[in-house]
Amino acid sequence: MAHKILLVEDDPSFGSVLKSYLELSEYDVVHRVNGIEGLEAFKNEHFDLCLFDVMMPEMDGFTLAEKVRDINQKVPLIFITAKSMKEDMVHGFEIGADDYITKPFDSEVLFYKIKALLSRVDSNVDTQEVFVEKHILLGKSKYDTELRTLVVGDKSFKLTPKEAALLILLYKHKDHLLPREKALEEIWGNTDYFTARSMDVYITKLRKYFKAGAGLTIENIHGSGFRLIEED
Numbered sequence: 001m002a003h004k005i006l007l008v009e010d011d012p013s014f015g016s017v018l019k020s021y022l023e024l025s026e027y028d029v030v031h032r033v034n035g036i037e038g039l040e041a042f043k044n045e046h047f048d049l050c051l052f053d054v055m056m057p058e059m060d061g062f063t064l065a066e067k068v069r070d071i072n073q074k075v076p077l078i079f080i081t082a083k084s085m086k087e088d089m090v091h092g093f094e095i096g097a098d099d100y101i102t103k104p105f106d107s108e109v110l111f112y113k114i115k116a117l118l119s120r121v122d123s124n125v126d127t128q129e130v131f132v133e134k135h136i137l138l139g140k141s142k143y144d145t146e147l148r149t150l151v152v153g154d155k156s157f158k159l160t161p162k163e164a165a166l167l168i169l170l171y172k173h174k175d176h177l178l179p180r181e182k183a184l185e186e187i188w189g190n191t192d193y194f195t196a197r198s199m200d201v202y203i204t205k206l207r208k209y210f211k212a213g214a215g216l217t218i219e220n221i222h223g224s225g226f227r228l229i230e231e232d
Helices: 012-024 035-044 061-071 086-095 107-123 161-172 180-188 193-210
Strands: 004-008 028-032 049-053 077-081 099-102 135-138 141-144 149-152 155-158 216-221 225-230
Touching (some): 004 012, 012 028, 028 035, 035 061, 061 077, 061 086, 077 086, 077 107, 099 107, 135 161, 161 180, 161 193
Parallel strands (some): 004 049, 049 077
Antiparallel strands (some): 135 141
16 A cells, blocks of 8 residues: 655645656555645545645744654654755754755655655654663652653653654663664654754753653763663
8 A cells, every 4th residue: 555645735836746756656645735724634534744835825844743743653754845954954853854855956855855754654663662661760760661751850751653663772772882873773764953953952852851850860971872871
C-alpha cells in the first residue's frame, strides 16, 4: 500500500506540481491550500507523513504543526519554506519538525528526505521500544518507558518520542560519554547542522525538566557529546 502524504501548500500551481511529482513516485497525496483545511484533513484521515508550507493564510505552518503534534507526536513532518533564517528553522524543530527544505528546491532532494523518514518509520527503529524496563530511576526522578512520563518530585512531564529516545540513550550511557553522532544517527537519522541544532533544543528541554529536582545534570563534553550524571 502506498504511503499517504498530507501536503499543505497555499500556492495552487506549486502545490499541484508537487502533488503530481510525488504521485509519480507512487505516494498517495492529499493537497490542501491552508492550515485550517490541512488540520481538518489530518483529523479525518491517516497520514504517514506531512509536508507543510510555513507561510500560509488562515493558519500558518508552524501553528498547524503544533496542532498536529497535539494529536500525533510521531508522524514525520517536513516544513517547506521560502525562509532560510536559522531562527525559523530552530523554531520548527522546537515544535517537532523532522526536517526542512527551502524554496526553491530540487524535487529529487525532497524525495530522498521523504524516503529516508518513511524508511525509519517502516523499520520501527525506536530506541524506547527495545528498552525492556517499564520504570527506571533517574537520580531523584522516575521514568515510565511505556507512558513516556517523567516524574520529578510532585511534577509529571509527558515526554515527546524524541525526548524519550534521547533520555533513554543518556541513561544507557550514564556517567559516560554519549557521542553526538550516535544520538543524531539513532534518533534523527542524520548529522547535519540543523538536525544537530534540533537535538540541542531537546537537550535544553530535558534540562528544564530536571530543574524540578531530579538531581541530574546533562554535561556538555565540548566537541564530543553529552554525559548524564547524578548531582552530589
